[in-house]
Amino acid sequence: MTAQPLKPSGKDLQFTQKKKARELKERVIEFILFLAAFSCVATTVAIMYILISESVLFFQEVSLVEFLTSKDWSPLFDPPGYGILPLVSGTLTTTAVALSVALPMGLISAIYLSEFANSSVREVVKPILELLAGIPTVVYGYFALLTVIPALQWLYLPIGPFLSNILPNIFPAELAGFNMLGAGLVMGLMITPLISSISEDAMRSVPINLKEGSYATGATRLQTALKVVLPAAASGVIAAFILGVSRAVGETMIVAIAAGLQPTFTFNPLESAATITAFIVQVSLGDLPHGTLEYQTIFAAGLVLVLVTLAFNVIGYFLTKRFRETY
Amino acid sequence: MVDTRVVNSSVMERKAEVKNLDFYYGSAKALKSVSMVVWDRRVTALIGPSGCGKTTLLRCFNRMHDLYPGNRYDGEILLDGVNILEKQIDPIEVRMRVSMVFQRPNPFPKSIYENVAYGLRVQGITEKSLLDEKVEKALQGAALWNEAKDRLKEPAYNLSGGQQQRLCIARAIATEPNIVLFDEPTSALDPIATSSIEELMNELKEQVTILIVTHSMQQAARVSDYTAFMYLGEMVEFNETNLLFNKPADQKTQDYVSGRFG
Ligand SMILES: Nc1ncnc2c1ncn2[C@@H]1O[C@H](COP(=O)(O)OP(=O)(O)O)[C@@H](O)[C@H]1O
Ligand SMILES: [Mg+2]
Numbered sequence: 001m002t003a004q005p006l007k008p009s010g011k012d013l014q015f016t017q018k019k020k021a022r023e024l025k026e027r028v029i030e031f032i033l034f035l036a037a038f039s040c041v042a043t044t045v046a047i048m049y050i051l052i053s054e055s056v057l058f059f060q061e062v063s064l065v066e067f068l069t070s071k072d073w074s075p076l077f078d079p080p081g082y083g084i085l086p087l088v089s090g091t092l093t094t095t096a097v098a099l100s101v102a103l104p105m106g107l108i109s110a111i112y113l114s115e116f117a118n119s120s121v122r123e124v125v126k127p128i129l130e131l132l133a134g135i136p137t138v139v140y141g142y143f144a145l146l147t148v149i150p151a152l153q154w155l156y157l158p159i160g161p162f163l164s165n166i167l168p169n170i171f172p173a174e175l176a177g178f179n180m181l182g183a184g185l186v187m188g189l190m191i192t193p194l195i196s197s198i199s200e201d202a203m204r205s206v207p208i209n210l211k212e213g214s215y216a217t218g219a220t221r222l223q224t225a226l227k228v229v230l231p232a233a234a235s236g237v238i239a240a241f242i243l244g245v246s247r248a249v250g251e252t253m254i255v256a257i258a259a260g261l262q263p264t265f266t267f268n269p270l271e272s273a274a275t276i277t278a279f280i281v282q283v284s285l286g287d288l289p290h291g292t293l294e295y296q297t298i299f300a301a302g303l304v305l306v307l308v309t310l311a312f313n314v315i316g317y318f319l320t321k322r323f324r325e326t327y
Numbered sequence: 328m329v330d331t332r333v334v335n336s337s338v339m340e341r342k343a344e345v346k347n348l349d350f351y352y353g354s355a356k357a358l359k360s361v362s363m364v365v366w367d368r369r370v371t372a373l374i375g376p377s378g379c380g381k382t383t384l385l386r387c388f389n390r391m392h393d394l395y396p397g398n399r400y401d402g403e404i405l406l407d408g409v410n411i412l413e414k415q416i417d418p419i420e421v422r423m424r425v426s427m428v429f430q431r432p433n434p435f436p437k438s439i440y441e442n443v444a445y446g447l448r449v450q451g452i453t454e455k456s457l458l459d460e461k462v463e464k465a466l467q468g469a470a471l472w473n474e475a476k477d478r479l480k481e482p483a484y485n486l487s488g489g490q491q492q493r494l495c496i497a498r499a500i501a502t503e504p505n506i507v508l509f510d511e512p513t514s515a516l517d518p519i520a521t522s523s524i525e526e527l528m529n530e531l532k533e534q535v536t537i538l539i540v541t542h543s544m545q546q547a548a549r550v551s552d553y554t555a556f557m558y559l560g561e562m563v564e565f566n567e568t569n570l571l572f573n574k575p576a577d578q579k580t581q582d583y584v585s586g587r588f589g
Contacts, residue, residue, distance in 0.1 A: 118396065213433040215394055217446035217498065218423035227445070232436045 097184025106195025202236020242316030489520025
């Protein structure tokens with residue numbers, strides 16, 4: 001190597017100019033990326049702003065105490081009732097029914113697909129499951145209304161009179177044509193692929209090293225799946241559950257079609273009731289004049305929905321942090 | 328070429344014996360007519376250049392290959408006289424008798440205690456006092472008891488790398504297996520942790536037969552009583568460790584132990 005000249009050569013100066021041009025380009029790209037990210041945040045903030053500002057107007061007319069404690073939700077009737085509890089109970093009940101189907105089924109199918117199925121089975125089953133997740137929810141809604149609920153009614157028919165004799169407060173003599181059980185079950189079916197696919201990804205990313213450690217002690221596939229793979233994938237599985245909860249809480253079409261639209265304060269899945277989402281879609285379809293109290297109920301209900309979803313997400317955040325993968 | 332002479336005055340027993348073992352990954356033949364003896368309560372090392380089939384041979388002893396489709400054994404591995412490669416032998420039972428320590432420490436996402444108790448629970452032991460007793464014994468055997476006895480409920484991941492590997496050794500010996508397989512157990516560890524594991528092996532061989540794969544000839548010389556040199560899927564030479572290193576019979580062994588290739 002020969003010694004470098006002391007004064008900068010022309011080539012070096014050109015080098016500096018290129019750097020500036022590159023920096024400018026990168027700034028532009030950075031700005032575009034920032035805009036894209038910012039637009040998401042801005043949309044969220046805007047939605048929250050509208051929800052809150054309209055709700056503030058709502059709460060100038062309706063007391064917060066009535067909103068949170070009254071069991072009568074009939075804002076469009078005279079006299080109106082503004083208690084959110086019936087909608088919350090409807091939402092929680094359909095969600096609970098859905099999760100009681102989706103959690104075990106999603107988890108079992110994830111365990112099967114990640115630990116038991118051979119690759120050819122997995123290649124067939126996975127796309128089918130994902131297809132299931134892509135069916136429009138309105139189709140699920142009519143499936144619930146026209147297939148599942150009639151089937152439930154048929155099953156209930158022979159036992160209904162007997163059960164309603166023993167516990168008339170819980171069991172009706174016959175099942176209503178709209179009910180939360182049917183809607184919730186179908187909703188659970190709809191959420192199952194989501195939970196299954198995220199849980200399976202989490203379980204398949206558990207290192208082979210860890211699984212072999214279990215097999216090497218003489219553990220069976222099931223023991224390995226339940227005692228090693230599942231705990232190791234806990235944070236991913238919990239994330240899947242929370243996503244499933246959010247989907248169930250926010251699901252609109254199925255419950256609007258099949259759960260009935262009468263707000264009723266009940267946690268009994270055999271009854272029909274309305275959820276927050278079902279109320280919103282029902283009222284939004286009518287033409288309510290802007291600025292009226294009826295119009296503002298939509299936003300107050302929407303705010304509650306967002307808060308419920310947020311609460312589940314916060315719980316999920318702390319759970320996943322608690323079970324963070326450390327392998 | 329298989330040398331099975333008696334070294335010590337004490338009576339030596341064959342714990343296991345490999346006879347004309349071929350192994351195939353699908354259609355690729357990874358072991359070619361391998362034969363060797365594993366003496367009871369001795370340390371036997373498998374050495375050879377990378378890719379020569381050491382891990383493949385080791386994993387035949389606990390039928391680990393059965394976990395993946397397409398793998399095929401041909402030949403015999405006699406464990407206390409029984410051919411464990413027979414079709415009707417359940418690999419799960421084999422693994423309960425032949426445990427394994429892996430290249431990288433792989434503790435489960437559980438407490439220290441539960442890691443050691445894992446194999447015991449898998450074998451159906453539920454009685455708390457028996458578990459306690461066996462866990463303590465295993466941790467003592469793995470020279471981890473003093474460090475771990477006050478933190479048995481802590482997650483295993485709180486331990487250092489060397490401690491984690493000793494925990495995995497405790498897990499492997501807790502069920503009192505006949506053979507413990509080690510696949511390059513110190514390759515992910517620092518020199519101090521390495522020498523503590525090597526010391527441990529010297530103590531463990533009083534109780535259990537050890538088969539260790541190592542890429543380090545020095546390690547083989549330090550820890551083993553017998554050494555097998557493998558090359559391209561074949562067993563080139565098998566002998567007492569000091570003889571194999573000092574008076575290799577085969578030219579390839581000579582070249583390898585003198586560092587001419589590998
Ligand atoms: N799962 C596998 N499938 C196919 N071939 C493999 C597999 N594992 C190892 N092999 C091949 O078998 C030979 C022996 O490998 P291995 O036993 O891992 O060698 P070593 O442990 O001595 O480095 C190598 O040629 C390797 O490429
Ligand atoms: Mg290897």
